[in-house]
Amino acid sequence: DSGVTQTPKHLITATGQRVTLRCSPRSGDLSVYWYQQSLDQGLQFLIQYYNGEERAKGNILERFSAQQFPDLHSELNLSSLELGDSALYFCASSVDPGATYEQYFGPGTRLTVT
Amino acid sequence: DQQVKQNSPSLSVQEGRISILNCDYTNSMFDYFLWYKKYPAEGPTFLISISSIKDKNEDGRFTVFLNKSAKHLSLHIVPSQPGDSAVYFCAARGSQGNLIFGKGTKLSVKP
Numbered sequence A: 001d002s003g004v005t006q007t008p009k010h011l012i013t014a015t016g017q018r019v020t021l022r023c024s025p026r027s028g029d030l031s032v033y034w035y036q037q038s039l040d041q042g043l044q045f046l047i048q049y050y051n052g053e054e055r056a057k058g059n060i061l062e063r064f065s066a067q068q069f070p071d072l073h074s075e076l077n078l079s080s081l082e083l084g085d086s087a088l089y090f091c092a093s094s095v096d097p098g099a100t101y102e103q104y105f106g107p108g109t110r111l112t113v114t
Numbered sequence B: 001d002q003q004v005k006q007n008s009p010s011l012s013v014q015e016g017r018i019s020i021l022n023c024d025y026t027n028s029m030f031d032y033f034l035w036y037k038k039y040p041a042e043g044p045t046f047l048i049s050i051s052s053i054k055d056k057n058e059d060g061r062f063t064v065f066l067n068k069s070a071k072h073l074s075l076h077i078v079p080s081q082p083g084d085s086a087v088y089f090c091a092a093r094g095s096q097g098n099l100i101f102g103k104g105t106k107l108s109v110k111p
Helices: none
Strands: A005-007 A010-013 A019-024 A031-038 A042-050 A053-057 A064-068 A074-078 A087-094 A109-113 B010-014 B019-025 B032-038 B045-051 B056-059 B062-067 B072-077 B086-093 B099-101 B105-110
Touching: A005 A087, A010 A019, A019 A087, A019 A109, A031 A074, A042 A064, A042 A074, A042 B099, A074 A087, B010 B019, B019 B032, B019 B086, B019 B105, B032 B062, B045 B056, B045 B062, B045 B072, B072 B086
Parallel strands: A010 A109, B010 B105
Antiparallel strands: A005 A019, A019 A074, A031 A042, A031 A087, A042 A053, A064 A074, A087 A109, B019 B072, B032 B045, B032 B086, B056 B062, B062 B072, B086 B099, B086 B105
């Protein structure tokens, strides 16, 4: 158990809908990262937050957004969903990206868009 | 264009023997590399890492070797155990602090 929690574990929704994925980092970790794992693309970095502020952006679509709250949990919002958004979404956390580079991953949320 | 490549999608090894998983990268500016292990229905688990200033790092049965001139790293598992059967991902630390992953190698350790 990495100490990172993600809810829900599975999500099935229809095209055009909006969903919210939730992540709680390990106790003491200030940084949260979101990754998408699809069959053909592997694990792709989406976005990073550090202590409530956006720190870095990867290949995140404009239909997707995220935030990190004062209690350090993070939410990833996916809107106008398309079939191609079906994937595993992982959250990872680390203490301080400047001090240590290891990231600890949650169990993931499997999103299925029908 | 993939910056981190794991060219072997799968590897099968006998229990007790050595498993060698390989990884190549294209960006010479990468300064830190990590290996993760992933079981089905779980998130990736950090295994071992290496800084670009080193050429070897060892942790129990796991050793990572880095050859900077060849832009190549490898993970050695000795001795291999059936519980090591999983997908192994190589990753490099990107300029933004994110991890850039290879597509993984599925290791099967047969009793």
